[in-house]
Amino acid sequence: MELFSIWKNCLWFVGHFFSLRQLAGSWFAPWKRTTEGRGEKWNLEDLAGYIIINIISRIVGTVIRTIILFLGIVSLLATVLIGVLVYIFWLLTPFVLIGLLGFGLMLLIA
Amino acid sequence: MNTLRDDIQQYKPAIALNKLASRKTLHRVRIFLFLVFVATAAGYAVSYSFFDAQYSQPLLAVSLISLAFWLEQILAFSFSNSFYFRKLNSVLGLAEKNTSGTTYDVAEVILPDQHDVAEAFCNSQLGSLVLLRSGANQEAISQYLRNARQQITADMVALPENEVFSLIGLGKYILKHDTAFADMLAHSGVQKDTFLGALRWVVGSVHQEKRADRWWSRDNLSRTKAIGREWSYGYTYLLRKFARDIRTSAVFSTLSTNTPFALEKMNDIESALARAKEANVLLIGESGVGKIDLIMAVQRRMQIGKALAAIAGQQMIVLDTNLLFASHQDKQSLELTIIGIFEEAVEAGNIIIVIEHLSVFMREAERMGIFLPELIDQYLSAPNVHLIATDTPGSYHTYLETKGGFVRRFSEILIDTPDLGATTRVLQAVALQHEARYEVFFTYSALRGLTVAADRYLVEGVLPDKAIALLIDVAGEAKRQSVTIITEDFVYGVVSEKTGVPAGPISESERDVLLHLEDKLHQQVVGQEVALSSIARTMRRARAGIQAADKPIGSFLFLGPTGVGKTETAKALAAVFFGGEEKMQRIDMSEFSGGDAVVKLIGDGESAGVLPTMFREHPYSVILLDEFEKATQSVHDIFLQILDEGVFTDSRGGKVNARNTIIIATSNAGSQLILDTVHQRKELSTLSSEIIDSIIEAGTYRPELINRFDSTIIFEPLSVGQQTEVANFMLTELYERVQQKGYQLSVKEDLLDALVKKGYNPEFGARPMQRVLQDVIEEKIAQKIISGSVHQGDSIKLGLTDFTPEELTV
Numbered sequence: 001m002e003l004f005s006i007w008k009n010c011l012w013f014v015g016h017f018f019s020l021r022q023l024a025g026s027w028f029a030p031w032k033r034t035t036e037g038r039g040e041k042w043n044l045e046d047l048a049g050y051i052i053i054n055i056i057s058r059i060v061g062t063v064i065r066t067i068i069l070f071l072g073i074v075s076l077l078a079t080v081l082i083g084v085l086v087y088i089f090w091l092l093t094p095f096v097l098i099g100l101l102g103f104g105l106m107l108l109i110a
Numbered sequence: 111m112n113t114l115r116d117d118i119q120q121y122k123p124a125i126a127l128n129k130l131a132s133r134k135t136l137h138r139v140r141i142f143l144f145l146v147f148v149a150t151a152a153g154y155a156v157s158y159s160f161f162d163a164q165y166s167q168p169l170l171a172v173s174l175i176s177l178a179f180w181l182e183q184i185l186a187f188s189f190s191n192s193f194y195f196r197k198l199n200s201v202l203g204l205a206e207k208n209t210s211g212t213t214y215d216v217a218e219v220i221l222p223d224q225h226d227v228a229e230a231f232c233n234s235q236l237g238s239l240v241l242l243r244s245g246a247n248q249e250a251i252s253q254y255l256r257n258a259r260q261q262i263t264a265d266m267v268a269l270p271e272n273e274v275f276s277l278i279g280l281g282k283y284i285l286k287h288d289t290a291f292a293d294m295l296a297h298s299g300v301q302k303d304t305f306l307g308a309l310r311w312v313v314g315s316v317h318q319e320k321r322a323d324r325w326w327s328r329d330n331l332s333r334t335k336a337i338g339r340e341w342s343y344g345y346t347y348l349l350r351k352f353a354r355d356i357r358t359s360a361v362f363s364t365l366s367t368n369t370p371f372a373l374e375k376m377n378d379i380e381s382a383l384a385r386a387k388e389a390n391v392l393l394i395g396e397s398g399v400g401k402i403d404l405i406m407a408v409q410r411r412m413q414i415g416k417a418l419a420a421i422a423g424q425q426m427i428v429l430d431t432n433l434l435f436a437s438h439q440d441k442q443s444l445e446l447t448i449i450g451i452f453e454e455a456v457e458a459g460n461i462i463i464v465i466e467h468l469s470v471f472m473r474e475a476e477r478m479g480i481f482l483p484e485l486i487d488q489y490l491s492a493p494n495v496h497l498i499a500t501d502t503p504g505s506y507h508t509y510l511e512t513k514g515g516f517v518r519r520f521s522e523i524l525i526d527t528p529d530l531g532a533t534t535r536v537l538q539a540v541a542l543q544h545e546a547r548y549e550v551f552f553t554y555s556a557l558r559g560l561t562v563a564a565d566r567y568l569v570e571g572v573l574p575d576k577a578i579a580l581l582i583d584v585a586g587e588a589k590r591q592s593v594t595i596i597t598e599d600f601v602y603g604v605v606s607e608k609t610g611v612p613a614g615p616i617s618e619s620e621r622d623v624l625l626h627l628e629d630k631l632h633q634q635v636v637g638q639e640v641a642l643s644s645i646a647r648t649m650r651r652a653r654a655g656i657q658a659a660d661k662p663i664g665s666f667l668f669l670g671p672t673g674v675g676k677t678e679t680a681k682a683l684a685a686v687f688f689g690g691e692e693k694m695q696r697i698d699m700s701e702f703s704g705g706d707a708v709v710k711l712i713g714d715g716e717s718a719g720v721l722p723t724m725f726r727e728h729p730y731s732v733i734l735l736d737e738f739e740k741a742t743q744s745v746h747d748i749f750l751q752i753l754d755e756g757v758f759t760d761s762r763g764g765k766v767n768a769r770n771t772i773i774i775a776t777s778n779a780g781s782q783l784i785l786d787t788v789h790q791r792k793e794l795s796t797l798s799s800e801i802i803d804s805i806i807e808a809g810t811y812r813p814e815l816i817n818r819f820d821s822t823i824i825f826e827p828l829s830v831g832q833q834t835e836v837a838n839f840m841l842t843e844l845y846e847r848v849q850q851k852g853y854q855l856s857v858k859e860d861l862l863d864a865l866v867k868k869g870y871n872p873e874f875g876a877r878p879m880q881r882v883l884q885d886v887i888e889e890k891i892a893q894k895i896i897s898g899s900v901h902q903g904d905s906i907k908l909g910l911t912d913f914t915p916e917e918l919t920v
Contacts, residue, residue, distance in 0.1 A: 002191075002192050009328050009331055010303065012328060012332070013332075016332060017336050017337065017338055019338040021339065023341070027579070030340060033457060033458065033459065064341065068338050093181060096181065097182055098178075100174045100177055100178035104170075104173075104174030104178060106172070107168070108168060110167070110173035
């Protein structure tokens with residue numbers, strides 16, 4: 001039961017540390033709000049600059065966020081997996097312990 | 111029904127384990143085993159690879175065995191933890207559901223002696239620490255344990271439902287149900303509240319230690335900074351240059367952010383910041399009350415996602431105003447930078463700018479010709495930028511409020527000085543930090559004493575800052591005097607030494623002074639039995655602590671004709687209570703009768719005013735308000751507040767403390783009536799209410815003002831006999847003066863009688879007497895010295911025959 005709640009805390013921590021929710025919510029937003037102004041009057045050059053910078057900024061933002069989201073999700077999955085493994089190991093610990101001790105002593109004597 | 115005995119059985123194995131080896135020992139063993147495992151495993155690998163596996167087998171064997179034991183230790187550690195931290199969330203208020211049952215600490219205390227809960231408590235490590243902190247006498251505790259008494263067994267204690275039974279619950283239970291225990295505390299001079307305070311302190315700090323130990327809890331994990339939070343917000347180049355992250359603030363955290371008061375203020379700040387526009391906050395509070403601590407606490411809540419959703423992901427940045435002014439020489443560049451900073455904040459979208467001491471910043475800017483309200487007004491109403499500013503109430507009233515519309519852009523949140531209970535709680539943590547450094551031990555009553563003394567006797571600063579400063583002073587003093595246990599008495603002793611005001615328990619010599627105060631005053635004042643005994647009674651009441659603490663030490667209205675000893679009495683009080691006549695400060699109230707009276711008295715924005723200056727420069731003194739009736743009505747109104755609350759606000763909005771003074775207002779009002787009464791040979795004491803009524807009727811004083819004084823004292827005109835006594839007093843002073851010049855003076859009875867007869871005037875009291883002595887005797891001596899008829903070392907004897915009738919009619 002306690003193992004389970006510690007595991008839950010670890011999962012929460014991974015989500016918090018990689019800001020998964022915030023990054024997913026702003027996945028395609030421009031990188032650090034770097035955009036060009038559209039200009040006061042209509043002007044093809046300004047508009048083009050605006051569109052290009054905006055697209056580049058969004059691409060940069062999306063790439064970096066994707067990397068972190070990817071790392072975050074991998075960590076999350078790893079935490080889930082480690083949790084399951086630890087739990088199984090926990091159940092088997094007494095046997096592992098006896099096995100290690102027995103094997104160690106055997107090696108020492110032999 | 112679940113009893114204490116039933117519930118603590120679950121902890122038996124864990125406690126048995128910890129008895130075998132403490133948690134600290136287990137920790138060390140665990141680390142040792144792990145290191146052995148790592149070393150032997152590495153040794154095995156090296157041996158296997160480079161030395162033909164010569165020692166590999168024994169190394170592998172030791173490695174596997176140490177790993178096995180390390181795993182065993184991990185199991186033991188986890189086993190111990192699952193009991194050690196049980197119910198901790200509920201105790202700390204972090205649990206979502208209510209639970210019941212006991213904590214590990216309770217079981218650890220009770221299990222060794224389940225037949226006598228109180229004895230188990232007293233003998234346990236934490237229980238004895240609680241008793242020591244509460245100041246209970248060791249002898250009384252042993253006596254109590256030896257005596258036959260009704261014992262409470264663990265069976266008898268029924269556990270509450272929906273509430274965890276911690277050591278605090280146990281302590282409360284024993285106090286309530288074991289009368290012998292309560293009696294023992296009472297005999298040791300420990301009040302119930304003190305015991306409970308010490309109990310909460312000791313047990314609370316154990317709970318906090320456990321909280322910090324449990325790194326895997328969500329509240330500990332959440333302290334890590336997350337990555338990528340600010341990526342969807344803009345760059346802040348200028349802001350980074352002229353500001354710093356609030357988390358780097360070196361704040362000595364004094365404000366406990368767990369209190370309901372702090373929580374309420376944090377909620378206020380959050381909701382103000384979450385507004386759609388004009389989401390700015392102005393925190394108003396004296397310096398030292400913890401304004402930055404509150405802002406930091408809000409920041410922490412935002413970081414762990416517990417703040418309102420509308421402000422999640424926001425970043426707090428403190429503007430470094432000093433750097434800003436230092437790096438800009440001219441108005442234009444500074445203006446551009448300030449605008450730039452706010453533009454960036456708008457652009458970034460997640461910035462909360464924090465400006466400390468807003469009015470100082472604005473004044474500095476004004477000096478460079480920048481009117482800040484105009485410059486940043488548009489940003490204050492923008493939806494994307496938030497500003498938190500702090501300021502003191504004084505500056506707020508005198509400066510910011512005059513800026514009209516600007517202040518309306520902010521939600522104002524007032525941070526009051528914490529109450530005394532909250533200050534004591536702050537001191538608990540501070541005391542623990544300083545105990546090791548100064549090698550001292552604070553009792554709980556010492557902390558309470560520190561709080562009360564800091565509030566009552568230290569004029570400068572605010573709580574809890576001044577209480578913390580006092581705590582450090584007291585600890586240092588204890589170390590110098592080689593005192594290890596700091597008690598309430600010790601605290602008051604240090605405070606008395608520091609301030610010169612008798613504080614805390616009454617000492618032997620002071621008791622003597624207080625009990626014979628009338629006699630002490632009579633050494634300087636002639637007659638006035640009724641008046642002096644009335645003053646003495648009031649002062650005894652004040653010193654015994656029966657009077658309210660939020661008033662001046664004493665306040666009197668002295669009524670009576672001139673020259674009857676009113677000023678002398680004030681001087682005598684200054685000498686008795688503050689150690690010298692020079693501790694009497696006099697204000698001539700007739701100077702405050704014009705239209706500018708109030709400004710002269712409490713100052714305006716420019717000058718400080720007579721009264722605040724006097725109270726600040728002489729916080730421990732007798733303040734004599736001469737001819738009080740001549741001051742204007744509005745001046746009287748100011749004194750209404752001073753007499754009632756012991757504090758008042760000066761023109762700059764600063765609080766002035768008058769609680770350590772004795773305030774005496776003297777007045778000639780009603781003198782004629784007093785004289786008439788005496789002429790008619792009526793008993794003055796029975797007519798005092800009549801005299802006061804007539805003063806009120808005449809409109810000299812309003813009844814509410816007279817009622818504010820602790821007592822109204824009526825001074826009688828002096829009789830001929832008393833006048834002779836006064837003359838003798840005056841002559842003694844003259845003898846001393848003449849002796850200093852090298853002559854011996856003596857005045858014969860007949861001359862003295864003639865002079866008293868000449869100088870007696872009930873209306874003007876002793877003043878004419880003084881003049882007669884000067885004109886007749888001092889004049890004669892002067893003549894003798896100048897004419898050379900006496901030489902140094904001679905004695906001058908004066909009798910009635912030495913004077914011609916002309917010389918006597920001056």
